[in-house]
Amino acid sequence: MSILNRKTPPQFNGVENINLIHPESTKLANGCNIFTFNSGDLDLVRIEWIFSNLRFDPKKPLLNVAVNTMLTEGTHNLTAAQIADKVDFYGAFLQVDYSYDLSQVTLFTLTKHLQATLPVVKDILTDSIFPEKELETFVRNQQQKLQVSLQKNDFVARRVFNRALYGETIYGLAAEPEDFKSLRREDLLTHYKQMYQPGNCNIIIAGKADPQILEAVTKTFEGAWGEVTTPADTTQPELQPSAERFIYLEKADALQSAIRIGTPFVNRTHPDFPGLQVLNTVLGGYFGSRLMANIREDKGYTYGIGSGMSSFKQTGAFFIASEVGADVCKAAVVEIEKEVNLLKDELIPEEELSLVRNFMLGSLLGSLENVLSHADKFKNLHFAGLDYDYYERYTQTVKNITAEELKALANKYFDFDNFYKVIVGKY
Secondary structure, three states: OOOOOOOOOOOOOOOOOOOOOOOEEEOOOOOEEEEEEEEOOOOOOEEEEEEEEOOOOOOOHHHHHHHOHHHEEEEEEEHHHHHHHHHHHHOOOEEEEOOOEEEEEEEEHHHHHHHHHHHHHHHHHEOOOOOOOOOHHHHHHHHHHHHHHOOHHHHHHOOOOOOOOOOOOOOOOOOOHHHHHHHHHHHHHHHHHOOOOHHHHHEEEOOOOOOOHHHHHHHHOOOOOOOOOOOOOOOOOOOOOOOOEEEEEEOOHHHHEEEEEEEEOOOOOOOHHHHHHHHHHHHHOOOOHHHHHHHHHHHOOOOEEEEEEOOOOOEEEEEEEEEEEHHHHHHHHOOOOOOOHHHOOOOOOHHHHHHHHHHHHHHHHHHOHHHHHHHHHHHHHOOOOOOOOHHHHHHHHHHHHHHHHHHHHHHOOHHHHEEEEEEEEOO
């Protein structure tokens, strides 16, 4: 028996390629698309009904989020309590989720209980009534939650930053407590009928997605929706970036200041996006990043700082975010600028670049632990209008991009003087 030599590190093997599961797809007669990812091993299934949000109306800014959040608050047949009890009885889990571009309903259930739980979702998607009493409760709760959140500097900084980048659009929405009072049940019902229709629905089934499951979903939803005369308008208004690049909201008693710095950016559809993800990871995209090393480890200005990239249907964003001691806020901004400009002036050392490559490829591989995560990767592609070769390009870029190419990207996209800078607290 050989003795393990603990002085010799284990051999490192790089990630060669990523094998993604591709879905089976079918289109129902009513226009609804279904994509299935069949693992076949567990008797569990996750079904997502995903809808593109309707065109944003600045006069009624909260309709998309309010309609999605209130879907489970009652139908003609079921009260909110009955919906919850029916799902709980079968050990299933039902949730609604809202994002800037999409709204969705998700059901997790054992396959043997699907016939009992599917009708509940059908009821929600075809017959929600948004009861007046529940609407009043929703308004009151949301106002209270928002008033609490508005006391937090980082929450305010994020809102102000998004409004500066995108203006009065779905991406720049910064609701005030008063806005919730303008919600009307008749507006919710109109919005619901326009948005939650089969031509605006993608169903993604992952888990035990065998032919019987597909048949059950098809039978339940193919004839579920009544006749729709007007297609859902899912276009969005033009973005309206602010002319003001520096926004400072002073809070005299603040112990910490929230910093948010960044700019409108390319999204996932742009060929530069994978290379910029490498650049972002170097700067602030993981725990060993330059921003963390400088501003947390070296200077001790913060517990955490990071940078990120958002990809939306219409746009994207690059941002740097942190909360720092109020007395060191100016110094922290100086250090952030220094780190951004270093990427434009100096080549990233190969050792650092190699570490980032391995981190990024390992993260991608680690994020594909089961069939549900493969379905999640597909959603990133499908709703951006991309094909599976995106991930091939991504892995090749991460493996092969050079320090010279990264420096060129930094010079092309990083102009700190023109970045939006939001400070909430003291400066």
